Amino acid sequence: MPVQLNSQTGSSEQVDETLRRKTSASVRVSTPGIIQSFDAENCTATVQPAISGWGQDSAGNLVSKDLPLLQDCPVIFPRGGGVSITFPLSEGDECLIMFADRGIDFWHQSGGINKAVDDRMxxxxxxxxxxxxTSNPRALKGVSTNSIQIRTDSGAQFIELTQSGSVNITAPIITLNGDVQVNGAVTSTGDMKAGSISVQSHTHTGVQPGNSSTGKPE
Structure with missing residues (x-):
């Protein structure tokens, strides 16, 4: 006589749980990763998943196995409306890997709305x-609780917009390429120069010694 399924595999609850676990194991959503290389021209990265998967050895035993390197993964930088925020990526940087519901080949190649390449999910x-x-050992330290910052990991250099509305920049040198227009007063605790002329130490020619002051600038 035929053997009942539950007598072979256990109760219906055990069967359901086994199927659920197998289904869950086949669905990839996201996992931490470690950047191996970054292609700045194509904005893609090669990344190593940081959490191992599971596989079977030659004896059929379930064993932990490192997942393969993932190649040509699109990198997501904050972007929209014709502007972007980018930053360099280096080997060893940590990241989050997300897996699309469907194959992204045609979309990544051409953009727009495309059919899936195949039925992979x-x-x-x-x-x-x-x-x-990031993992805890590499977490940022000293994160501001009252401003938005663009900063170095060390926090030594930053640009910030505070809740009060002020903008602060801290850096060894600030370089502006282009004309500068200031609608308001400019206050400096150090010297300012126009070309090679110092505001604090420049002199005027053609002035006779005495107590009189020069006229207003013309």
Whole structure:
């Protein structure tokens, strides 16, 4: 006589749980990763998933296995309306890898709305990279609680917009390329120069010694 399924695999609850676990194991959503290289021209990265997967050894035993390197993964920088925020990526930087619901090949190549290449879903081949998420040893220190900052990891240099509305820049040198227009007063605690002429130490020719002052600038 035929053997009941639950007598082979256990109760219906055990069967459901086994199916659920197998289904969950086949669906990839996101995982931490480590940048191996960055292609700044194409804005893609090669990344190593930082959490191992599972596989079977030659004896059929379940063992931990490193996932393969993921190649040509599009990198997500904040972007929209014709402007972007970018930053350099280096080998060893941590990130978050996200896996698309469907194959992204045609979309990545041409943009627009495309049909899926095949029926693959949540596949290692369809990964996006979001830089930023870090492990505790590499977490940012001294994050401001009252301003938005663009900063170095050390926090020594930064540009910030505070809740009060002021903008502060701290850096060893600030270079502006282009004309500068200031609608308001300019106050300096140090010297200012126009060309080679110092505001604090420049002199005027053709002035006789005495107590009189020069006239107003013309």
């Amino acid at each position: 949540h596949d290692l081949s369809d990964a996006f990279v979001i830089p930023g998420p």
